[in-house]
Structure formats: structure tokens, C-alpha cells
Amino acid sequence: MKQNTRRWLVRAGVALAGIILAAGSMLLIPAVQDRVFTLFVTQHLRTGNTPFFKDDNLKVLLCGTSAPFADPNRAQSCVAVFANGKYYLVDTGPGSGRNLALWQLRGRELGAVFLTHFHSDHIGDLGEINTNAWLDGHPGPLPVYGGPGVEPVVQGFNQAYAQDEDYRTVNTGSGLLPPAAATMRATTISLAGPPTPRMNRRSAPLQLGGLTITAFEVNHKPAAPAYAYRFDYRGRSVTISGDTRYHPPLVAAARGSDVLVHEAQSQHLVRLIQESAATTGNARLDRIMGDIQAYHADPIDAARIANAAQVRLLVFTHLNPPPSNPLTYSMFYRGLNRVRSTDWISGVDGTFITLPPDSKEVIVTTLKP
Template identity: 40%
Template sequence: MKRLMAAAISLVVAIAAIGFGIIWFLPSAQDAIMARVVASNVAVTTAVLDEDALHVVLCGTGSPVPDPERAQSCAIVYAGGKVFMVDSGLGGWERLARFRLPVDDLTAILLTHFHSDHISGIPDIALNSWASGRREALVLYGPPGVETVAKGFDLAYSLDDGYRIAHHGADFFVAEGADYLPIVVDVPDRHAGVTVFDEGGVKVTAFRVSHEPVDQAYGYRIDYKGRSVVFSGDTKKDENVATFARGADVLIHEALADHMVGLLEQGLDDTGDRRAKVMHDIPDYHATPVQAAEIANEAGVKLLVYTHIVPRLPNALAERVFLRGVSAIRSGGVELGYDGLYLELPAGSEKIVEHDLR
């Protein structure tokens, strides 16, 4: 019996060694494996286009604080053949590419405000949506000042655009696709929203939030066939968010745990790090997780999702501390957002189907 077992093991080892040798030394075998890997990695996730639903994917739930698990502010919404990004922070495109989400028919980017972590990824989205087939100028909706942002990126990347057209040809990189089309959204009355887009059953509404000294910072509500998602943008606790999120299915609200940031401030101050002042200043224009839960309750939303997470949450203990006090305010319908959270809201239904694209 022992001899039989030893012989069987030897045979398995020999077969494995032969297989390894074929893969390691035979180029055609290597290429065949690589071709299969490439095919699986370049396939586009079409579910966000096929179903009649409001599809929401978080592609950046972080902040300016470096976080290997979270890109800077970024979300993408697919509905009724339209594709809207809400902010475009650094790393957002990398996440979209990893999740294999289509961007060739990007309708527009909705910018909440112009802090760097909300706009730093625009050039990556511009280039890759252009390479994927976008043939018209990239539309940027945003508060007054969006023209300056568009002009800046246009100038900074004008040489790069020219190189790519020259290399790949004007039939592939259509010149108009390199342009930006900034559209100023002015919301003069903080108690009245402004319709930004209303076409094909998709309605986008902008509303004012409180992020001073940012003069005009916006949140956005997107409605499609009776389903709705609201993005708070960066804001301290603001009743305006509750007003415009009233009756919505999902509220995606920023959150900063002030008690955790206070510990960071103390630690930095103890070591003489000047960034302690930043930690001291930032809580006054962000909402805490508990405050966001209060807003969600007031609005009557089914699901509250936290994003723009401050500070970093490297483990389960940190997540627990971040959410401290939330369950006393809101017993259910709370999700700590993460890059790759995909919410599917089917038309004609009340269901919220969660998927993990990671």
C-alpha cells in the first residue's frame, strides 16, 4: 500500500513538473495562457447597461488623506442610456478600469466643488473615455469656476492631446474628443434646486450645501423611473441635504469622525508636525457619521452610504470606532461605503441590490 501511495505521489509530481516545464519553457503555451488572462481582464461589465435600473458604483470613497484602499472622491451612475460621474478624484479611473466599467458614452461629470480630491482625476477620465470611443467634448457641470478648471486642464494637456492624435490618427482620436465643455450651474437660492439635466427619464438636480469657505458647493440628486440617489458632496450637517434627499432610495453622504481626527491632531502636534493645524481645521466643514445618520432619518431614505471617509480605516476596530454612536440614531439601512460597492435599483421596484465589484 505504501509503495502504491509513493508511486501515485511520484506520478503526480512528475506530471506537475512536466506541466510547469511546458509553461515555463514553451512560448506558445505562455502566450495561450496570457491570451486567456487578457481576454478576461478587458471584457467590459455590461450589466450596468443591460438592465432597466438606476445603477450606482462607488469608484472613490476616500479623501485627500492617502489611503491604499480608497481612491479620492468618485462615483458613477448608469441609467436610461446615460452615464454620469459625480466628481473625479485621483485613482477613480484606476478603479473603473479594475471593475471593467464602460466610460465610452460618458454623458458628463457632475462636480460638487473644486477641492483637489474631487477634480484631480479628470484628465485620466478624459483620456480613457476618449480612447474608448468618446468623440465629443467632455461635459463638466459644476459651480461657477468650472470654466477655469476646464481651461486649466485643457492647457495642461494640450501637448499630450496633440501627440496622441499624431500617433494614432485623427480617425481614432477625434480632435473634438480632447476638448472640455464646461457648463456653469448657478444655484442662487440655497432653498431651491436647479435642474441640470432632464432627458430620457433621467433627471439631475443640483442643490446648495455648506462647505465654507467654498463659496458654492453642491449636492446632486439623480432620479430615474421612480428610483433615486442623492450625493451630499462635501458638507457639514445641512438641512438642505435632508430636504433634497426626502423620499430618496439612497443617500451617499460624506463623513468625518471628529473624535478620531482629534486623536490624529494630538499625535501630530506632539511630534511638532505642522499638519496638526489641518486636522484641527477640517471638522468644521464636514459632517460626522452620526450627523449624516440624523440627516438620513430626517429625509426618510432607505439606505445611507458613507463616503469621503476621514480618517483612514485600516482595520475592523477603526471601522467600529468610526461608526460609534450611529446605531443609536439609525438601527438599519447603513453601509460603510467602499471602492467597488455597486447598488442596483431596478425600475418599478423598491429593491436595492448590493454587489461587490472588488
């Protein structure tokens, strides 16, 4: 009986190997290759970006979670907020446009871009994202909002991409790619009242299709102005800090938010890098690592803000330096659990948060390209 079973298993194995070999050989036939490729592309196009727009919940997607330190698995600063069939980007750091393309986020559904400030790691992909939106049929100039200074930033990108747009229009035709829709349109968000020592001003609320967006002043000096943004939709809310040092007025901005997406810099790790730079004679890195400690927030600082604001979930982003292994992860968040032991996560590119309307539910998943 055992002998017969062995024989049957051997024959089945040989048959299976033959089938696999035959299938592999079939994939070498050009017509079969074309058919398989076409089926894959068709399925890819049919699937589209369904997870983002299948319902009308407020959603948040981290599309870039690194600071300027290079990380192979992270783009730089970018957060997408979804509401009412549109998505809105807060910052467009280098690499974020690639992530948006991998997740099949179509440019025609991009409602606007909101810039927190004008450091390069927050604006680097603005031109690419705008071009992709134009190629995808965005209906008009892409609105870009920010504090005073947003106009020359947008003007610079428009100018830098002008020749590229001319080439594409000549090649494809202005009927499909109207030049008027290729350029971005800057809008300055002003804060109410004169400057105050506490830096606690806010903007008038902006209404976009049922979504309410409010800008709040934060302290990222010498980079100024620097804004946080709060998004409110159907009884749910998310506040995005942008870059800031520990800033108590942010408590009022984030008060009662379901989610606070807050930047985080491990001052301990940065100091160790600074010490190593000094030891090895790298004076430039020594100086830079010393300077950046003055205008970023430690995870414990962010947790204090979240606790005082009574937010449901604290999400860390703009991770500096990005923790890329268990050792640096443990060091990055050292001491955090003594301040906020639960209801926080370390963001990654693809962290996806869903907030069903008029509820307290916070659903967290991670998307893959």
C-alpha cells in the same frame, strides 16, 4: 487493504505532481505562453463591463471612498451612476480613473461628469478620465457640469493636456483620435433665486436620456459653491451629498431617496490626530486638523439627515480618516447605532448598488478589480 490504499495514494500523488511539473514546464515554452496570454486577453475583452449594462436598472458604484488621507485600498472621491446605457461620474478624485479602468468601464459610455466642488481630492483625475474616454472613442467633447467656477477648472485641464493630445493625434492620426473630441466642455449649473442664509437653493432639473439630475446647495464653506446631486430614474433615486457640514436643507434634497451617499468624517478621530500633532510640535497638521472639523459631517450627523429624509439605505463615503482596521472602524462609527441601527453601510471602493425599477429592492454587492 490499508497498505494497498496507501500505495494507491502515493502513486496518485506522484502522478499528480508529475502532471503539475509538466504543466509548469509547458508554460516555459514561448508558443504556449503566447497562447495562454491571448486566451486570457480575449476572455477579458469579451467579458467587458457586462455587470453595469446588462439591464436598465439605476445603479450606483463607489469608485473612490477616501478623503485626502492616503489609503492603499481607496481612491479619492468618485461615485458612478448608471442609467439608460450610460454612466455619469460625480467627482473624479485622484486614483478613481485607475479603478474605472480596472472595472473595464469604457470611456465611450461615459455620459458626463458632475463636480460637487473644486477641492483637489474631487477633481484630480479629471484629465486622465477624459483622455481615456477620448482614446476609447467617446463621440465628442466630454460634458463637465458644476457650479460657477467650473469653466476655469475645465479650461485648465484642457490646457494642461493639450500637448499630450497633440502627441497622440500625430502618432495615431486624427481619423481615429479627432482633436475636437479630446477637449472637455464645461457647463455651469445655476441655482434658482438669490442666495439665502439657509443655503437651500436648487437647480432646475436636467434631463439626460430619461435620467433627471438636480443640484442642491450644501454648506462646505469656505469652498463655495458646493453641490449635492440627486439622480431619479424609472421610479428610483440616489442622492449624493458631496462635501458638506451638517446641513438640514439636505433633508429636502434627499427626501424619499432609495440611497443617500453621504460624506463622513470622524470628528473624534480628527481631534485625536490634532492633539497628537500639537503634542509632537507639528503646528501645520494641528492647524489643518482643527480647520477641517468646521466643514465636514460626522457619521451621526449624516444619519440624522438620512432618518429625517426617510432614505432606505445610507452609504458612507469620503471617509476621513479612512478606517483601515477593526479598531479604527469601531471608533469611526462609535455611537452611530444609537441614531440609526440598521440600513447603513460603510462604503469601500467597489460598493455596487442596484435599484430595480418601480420597486423597493436595494441590492448591495462589492466588486473586485
